[in-house]
Amino acid sequence: MARRGEALREHILDTAKVAFLETGFERTSMDAIALRAATSKRSLYAHFPTKDALFLAVVARTRALFAERMGTPADYADEPMEAAVRYCGRFVQMLRWSSVGKMARLGIAEADRLPDLAAGIFDVLFGVTTNNLAAHLESGTGLATDKAEAVANQLIGLAVHPVLPRLLFGVDPLTDEAPDRARLASDVDLDRIRRLVHLSVPAAT
Template sequence: MARRGDTLREHILEVAKNAFLESGFERTSMDALAVRAETSKRSLYAHFPTKDALFLAVIDRVHDLFRGRMRTPDHYAGDPAEATALFCGRFLQMLGWAPVLQTCRMGITEAERLPEAAAQLHEVFFGATTDRLAAYLSDQYGLDAAEGATLAARLLGMTVYPTFPRALFGIGELRDNVPDEASIEADVDMTVIRRATASALLRRRDGNAAG
């Protein structure tokens, strides 16, 4: 039975996502995508008038998938410090997943030609995650928005970003399978993350006490 309407659109997005990851943006043609999606070029262009438009729609899809797998800090533990540490650990775990790294690299490659797409990809993986952590910290520790954002950036700077560039440049082993939330402790060094989290939260508390 032929796919139509929203069902076809979702199918095209999934096919395009996989094709872009496998071959990159430049080497993926709309002709090839139509064949791979088992639809006509006319139907493909009816949903996505240009390859750029399709790429941006794929980024929106990746955003939804990534948010669903990251969840929010309160999902991980009842204790705020532990929830924060595990959220940071999950973020680092997800950034070590091959499709995420490949998508980041593709965004960097296309940044000059498609700055809007590159900016959206940055928001998908980094901006939205930082915002979620900032909102949680603000709620748990009675911070205003600016203080929460500053603390979130500091925490991620201490726990995630020192390691991520190594993976981005292909140093270390990537995970081909979807990272299992239950294996955070096995996949990342939670001892280091908990120590850094405790230090950052202690500095915040001491700073408030001094003020």
């Protein structure tokens, strides 16, 4: 049965995301996306009048899906500090997934020519995560808003180093298997992140 309406739109977005990750924004044509999505160019342009519009929609969809997979720190533990630990660990776990890691690489690759699109990808990954962590630290530990934001940024930076640069430069391989929260403790060094959290949060209070 042919896809129509919203189902077709979501199919195009999922197809376009794969294409952009494989060949980059510049080298991915609307013709190629229409072919891969098994739809007509007319249908593609009816939903997305330009490639920029399509890419922005891909970023928006990715943001929603990423936020859903990350959840909020409160989803991970009842105790606020441990919830922060596991939330940071989940972020590290997500970065190792090829779908996320390649999106980060794409943002860097397109930063010079398409800074707004690159900034959108940055916001998908780091904006969502840091804002959620800051809100959690403010409500769960009593940090003032500005302190919570500063600590959240610090913790995210410490938690992802050196994992993120090693992934971005291909020193460590990305994984094609979607990250499972049930494997968080075995996939990520939570003790290391726990030390970082317990050192950083009291210093800011």
